[in-house]
Amino acid sequence: DTAVSQTPKYLVTQMGNDKSIKCEQNLGHDTMYWYKQDSKKFLKIMFSYNNKELIINETVPNRFSPKSPDKAHLNLHINSLELGDSAVYFCASSRRELAGGLMAGELFFGEGSRLTVL
Amino acid sequence: GQQVMQIPQYQHVQEGEDFTTYCNSSTTLSNIQWYKQRPGGHPVFLIQLVKSGEVKKQKRLTFQFGEAKKNSSLHITATQTTDVGTYFCAGNWEGYSTLTFGKGTMLLVSP
Structure with missing residues (x-):
């Protein structure tokens, strides 16, 4: 059983289109994340949800809208795609640990969704 | 925001040689985690360090x-x-x- 699964694995689309990526975790974690990995392999946090509530929203264009229907799912919708949105998008989940404040425990990543905008 | 600086960016070694990657923060960390990402794969958790001076193998x-x-x-x-x-x-x-990732060190090993 895959712990964190995301679909689709590959997305090729034209500039200006809208696309969605879905993510589901069966680990019982309260917190889910979206990370963007660019061509230089840099992993940048985009969003973090805890029990369906948004807790982190880094500097991400408004074209990106996450939605968490329940704590096991976190989807990412992207409007008006641009060339610079081409990247691998990773969903992840974790427990939160109390260590000087609540912080992320071990992250479990999905296999990634490679988005190519032409 | 907080950052971790990681070096080197890239290292190519011969099989059998040793390899080290380093991370630095300008401020005190609560803990640090390490991940490995195989080519074409996703990051996989290796370990978490919490205590000052901790060494794990x-x-x-x-x-x-x-x-x-x-x-x-x-x-x-x-x-x-x-x-x-x-x-x-x-x-x-x-x-x-939330966790902040370093930029990673890419390791190539030649047989």
């Missing part, structure tokens, strides 16, 4: 957390081709609720 991998909890290292003894990948450190700071 996993077979040929040795992880250290500095006394001041501002730096960490991952050392691989006698690399093998299966060690190929990008190694990331990721820091947690008190008052910040």
Whole structure:
């Protein structure tokens, strides 16, 4: 059983289109994340949800809208795609640990969704 | 925001040589995690270090957390081709609720 699964694995689309990526975790974690990995392999946090509530929203264009229907799912919708949105998008989940404040425990990543905008 | 600086960006070694990657934070970390990402794969958790001066070993991998909890290292003894990948450190700071990843060190191992 895959712990964190995301679909689709590959997305090729034209500039200006809208696309969605879905993510589901069966680990019982309260917190889910979206990370963007660019061509230089840099992993940048985009969003973090805890029990369906948004807790982190880094500097991400408004074209990106996450939605968490329940704590096991976190989807990412992207409007008006641009060339610079081409990247691998990773969903992840974790427990939160109390260590000087609540912080992320071990992250479990999905296999990634490679988005190519032409 | 908080950052971890990771060096080197890239290292190419011969099989059997040792390898080390380093992470530094300008402020005290609560803990640090290490991940490995194989080419074409996703990051996979290796370990978490919490205590000042902590040293942990996993077979040929040795992880250290500095006394001041501002730096960490991952050392691989006698690399093998299966060690190929990008190694990331990721820091947690008190008052910040999410991990911040270093830029990673890409390791290539030639047979």
